[in-house]
Amino acid sequence: MQAYYSIFNPAKLLIMKRIFSLLLLLPFYAIAQVQYPVSSKGEVVDDYHGTKVADPYRWLEDDWSNETKEWVTNQNKVTTNYLDQISFRKEWQSRLEDINNYPKYSSPSRKNEYFYYSKNDGLQNQSVLYRQKGLAGKPELVLDPNKFSAEGTTSLAAFSISKNGKYAVVGKSAGGSDWRTFFVMDLTTKKYLKDSLAWVKVSGASWQGDGFYYSRYPAPEAGKELSTKNENHQVFYHKVGTSQDKDVLTYEDKENPQRFHSVFTDKSERYVFLNISDRGKGKEGNSLWYFDNKSADKKFKPVIKEVGNYQYSFVEEVNGQFLLQTNDGAKNRKIVLVDPLNPAPANWKTVIEEKEENMSSVTATGNKLFITYMKDVTSRVYQYDLNGNFEREVKLPALGTVSGFGGEREDKFTFYTFTSFTFPPTIYKYDIATGQSTVFRKPEVKFNPEEYETQQVFYPSKDGTKIPMFIVYKKGMQLNGRNPTILYGYGGFNISTTPSFSPARIAWLEQGGIYCLANLRGGSEYGEKWHEAGMRFKKQNVFDDFIAAGEYLVEKQYTSNDYLAIQGGSNGGLLVGAVINQQPKLFKVAIPQVGVMDMLRFHKFTIGWNWIAEYGSSDNPDDFKNLFAYSPIHNIKSGLNYPATLITTADHDDRVVPAHSFKYAATLQEHYKGENPVLIRIDVNSGHGASNLKKALETTADIYSFTFYNMGLTPDFKNLKQAGKKAF
16 A cells, blocks of 8 residues: 555656656657767868868769768668658558559640650559541550669650651659660661660750761760769761661860750751850850751851840741740840841841830740740740730730640641649640630549649748748638648749649648748849849859748748748759758758758769859859858857758669768768757759659659658648549
């Protein structure tokens, strides 16, 4: 009896309660207090214009060393153990598979009597290519990329059909790499010929007669594909049925090894164009050269002779003259007609003037021009004749993003795809003569778009600039500051982030999550001025824009600091890394993906020199000061309470090499001593993006699980069978 009464002694009872509470929390602390692998430090120090900068993890740049491989294995083991202990991780994976499991089609593309398109039955790792005679014809399998490799990690990266429809160039990418291998398929027999072209990169395949032009680099040293700088971009002509060593070198420029060279032909294959860019020297634009294949002189002649900061894109040939899209004298772009025999700018004829909105794309189909403009980050499409006379606006089903309108000169109709956050990609057939759009294919997604709503707000950045942001959530959501929120951003390279549909995002929204897309400066949402306001020495504007987006969401009680996650990839990974250095307390979770994290050395790997036009280079003293001020790796500080951070990268990323993320993870793990985890997830057989659907869904499931867990939330999957009964 004495023992019985002693348990209920008030002092001892309090102790027992504390012990019991501690036991309940032990699983949490077992996960939160992560023991990171040891990252040994070297003694490398660089001198940048008189400033000494240590680089103790330089050894992680050697992707193929045994030390790096061991480090990757150990880091993945820690990350896997952490994620495995999250009880709802498998449920996220299952839900993502379920909501992604519906047929998905690409827009058809006509070549002679056939229409070509891709289809994914639902959960196939790679979409399958089909064709059919006429729109009512029977689908016929052309090729199945799922059979390219045992794991389905080799994808179809290029498919270009000859003018007569007899052959096709089939480009394959292994493990998500930017390197391509080109093959030639006989479309009559659907069998491959002996042709095999290696080390193709930053290249299409442009047919002319019984062969095609393509661009490649000299073969890199074995095992150095990720660390070798890609230099001397060469253009070759390949004749069908021959070996690669018989290809004819069409163009190279050894004196400017960091230029991109690409050759393409017009639809008639009469004119051959050479496009040259030199971004490694900080130049934003390109030069444009051509020759007339009917002429005896096959030497390239200049349309635009020098590479500068203006861009020139070929649109269509009209009676021996060239329609070009350009930002030369028009930051929002215009269309000009250029006589190649008298190409001086003084002789240009402006066909379509610059507008207040940015001209985001131009296609020529059915002897018409289809021009897409962007108005407050949503598409507007207008039809013109080849002389620039306005004919009509294409009526779109809602506010969102449109793509397509491609085709041949003789086409009577074309196709376009429309999408938005809660509007799955729907393919429309457009009659060019009447302007009528009809639904061609509509996906059968098991969700009800009426359950969700999208707001667009314009919030002030630090300098007062109004920044647009989309906010997507379930109807009836309460603004109580407790909603799990993902804030996504990019902000760079003149790239717009526009409304689009993602089944994976629906899985987030149905759990009460909010998704926010901030249209930061640095993109093309409002033309070149918007881009220039977020590049080079104005890059801090992008970080200010993103921080202000987070502050707005907290102020308006969409969420709070404890429920706000930020996510971005590539240049967006840089964005996430920079802002958590500057405002770590604003965010609970950070997901930097395949980020450019070492701003002092990015130009030393693969095609990193191509980004100098956007960022500048540490080789320049003024650029160095600017880059050093925000470089994610170099601004990590001890004593800051960093968010829970899940870094993602992949072993085959030869665009933003994984060394960026490796060095960033090692540095952050070294300096941050708080309770929030700092993990790196290193995928295998993937590149700058997931190499197949399975890997993409696994990555998303891990991101959602990590985010919910570190917000102290548990998703509810029990009642989802009742949700979304009404299919889109």
